[in-house]
Amino acid sequence: MTMMTREGPEPAHRLLDFVNASPTPFHAVAAASALLEKAGFTKIHEQDDWEKDVKPSGKYYFTRNQSAILAFTIPKGWQPGAGLSIVATHIDSPNLRIRPVSKRSKLGYMQVGVETYGGGTWHTWFDRDLGVAGRVVVADKSGNFHTKLVKIDKPIMRIPNLAIHLERGSADNFKFNMESEFVPILALEHQLNAKGEDTRSSQTSPSASSIQANHHPALLKLLATELSVAPETIHDFELHLFDVNKSVLGGLNSEFVFSPRLDNQFSSYCAVEAIANFASSSHFAALEGNVACISLFNHEEIGSVSTTGAESSLVPFLLQRLSPAPGAYAQSVARSFLISADMGHAVHPNYASKHEDNHAPRMNGGVIIKTNAKQRYASDSVGSFLVKKLIEKRNGKVQEYEVRNDMACGSTVGPFLSKIGVRTVDIGCAMLAMHSIRETAGSYDVQNYIDLFEEFFAGFSTLDKSLSFE
Structure with a gap:
């Protein structure tokens, strides 16, 4: 063989x-x-x-x-x-990083607030399959705290382009507002509600070290599941968005790295x-x-x-x-x-x-x-x-x-x-x-x-x- x-x-x-x-x-x-x-x-x-x-x-x-x-x-x-x-x-x-308070909702869409890091060619981030990765601070049963790396290697977010039919006047000279028109979509609220998942934070008077009210519960639940911890044990994080499509060799003779x-x-x-x-x-x-x-x-x-x-x-x-x-x-x-x-x-x-x-x-x-x-x-x-x-x-x-x-x-x-x-x-x-x-x-x-x-x-x-x- x-x-x-x-x-x-x-x-x-x-x-x-x-x-x-x-x-x-x-x-x-x-x-x-x-x-x-x-x-x-x-x-x-x-x-x-x-x-x-x-x-x-x-x-x-x-x-x-x-x-x-x-x-x-x-x-x-x-x-x-x-x-x-x-x-x-x-x-x-250069990449996009989730804000300390990221919970955003508009017209039934659950969105995630992000900040740009470095001098990215930002228009290339539209219509991409975006995962989340980074470092999370979690508490254990003994009351001690640990940092854990997380890598959610599946497309959970996307920044969709505006259809050309709605932007005919400037489609050939694409411009967008980095704050209001560059916000990833995470989910549809009614889909989560239909599954019986609450889109509201469960904490009404959070402690100073709690971040539960700052982010969508569904996002925290996803992180917790990936880390095999309870959502309420997550106390902070630094999370980056990334393209989940893998790095590959390309070209007729594999002479290029596309990555x-x-x-x-x-x-x-x-x-x-x-x-x-x-x-x-x-x-x-x-x-x-x-x-x-x-x-x-x-x-x-x-x-x-x-x-x-x-x-x-x-x-x-x-x-x-x-x-x-x-x-x-x-x-x-x-x-x-x-x-x-x-x-x-x-x-x-x-x-x-x-x-x-x-x-x-x-x-x-x-x-x-x-x-x-x-x-x-x-x-x-x-x-x-x-x-x-x-x-x-x-x-x-x-x-x-x-x-x-x-x-x-x-x-x-x-x-x-x-x-x-x-x-x-x-x-x-x-x-x-x-x-x-x-x-x-x-x-x-x-x-x-x-x-x-x-x-x-x-x-x-x-x-x-x-x-x-x-």
Whole structure:
């Protein structure tokens, strides 16, 4: 009996599995944690005195607020003052988030109030099958409280378009009010009433920590059923809407990834797989040099300003805890190098004029070096050269990207992290429809990314020693 093989590159299928399991940053952290533990990484906690337990040839990771994760390996012969080779990404994406008070009803429709997060291409959210996922705070029978992840992977909501017959004057120039015309429908009130379900809250004088009156009882009941708890034990939540249609490979030769959240779970997954592969390799067992590190941040889409964002203490605290003496800390910063990995804009065949003629990256064309004279990207010539040499060692290809002078440049975690003093380069892989509910990237670029990151962890320290400044 012959085994069936999946069409397209196998690393891309592993990316699909990761994205399909990760509708929120909470789920992405959980999925990354599982992959790291499978590769032998030990979980540590920021509040603990873990420095005394960290040993050469060790593999460790920790999370913060369940929505950011940092993993690192300690090389043989490691001493305080050693540098870090860091790949930094973000795991948040533009989406819709249920409001703290979401209960809305109009004309017999039960609706759910939502807030936009990040700079989404919001018209792509119309007529989509929307599920709900996130983090829920529940009470147990002992009076203690726990957070539980929930993923309702079925279409329970939709934002219907207005029929073209009712909007003939502006159908070709679609505009809508983000507050009043962008509200998902959950159910019809009379259908629930016909089933004997009360659409009113059962609590007339709720306690301060109760949210029962803030949301439709039917929504809370659905969450409770999914979590196997009673609705009244739910005390708070952070819930995101997501497209329940699965990520897939597409194109005539499976050369594309059609998926939500590729910006930037594509980069994040590749960073996790690369450090897991590296930590399981013979290179790691024999290597002396930098600490290999990945850091997957939250809140990049809204400016990185949070306890789990790139402007937080996650990376600085790791540098300090590994090299606590002031002199050793400064040495570690000087010896470190950071790759900021975020997706880039592929040239669009229908909108070629949106790219500068000589800076038009292609999907599956290799890793992009991002440069911006205004320092919206943190790359410089020396850092870019080092990254190109690492790619060259794996026989990879390099593409260049600079934005046109008549267009604004996007941002990444790179400039925020470069403030620490660590040398930083911004890179990406090419994709189309960034910030749409369904994006498109190249399936073969998954391996291109992984190759670079593995070579970075294995070979940067040696390469860096070959470079001097006059």
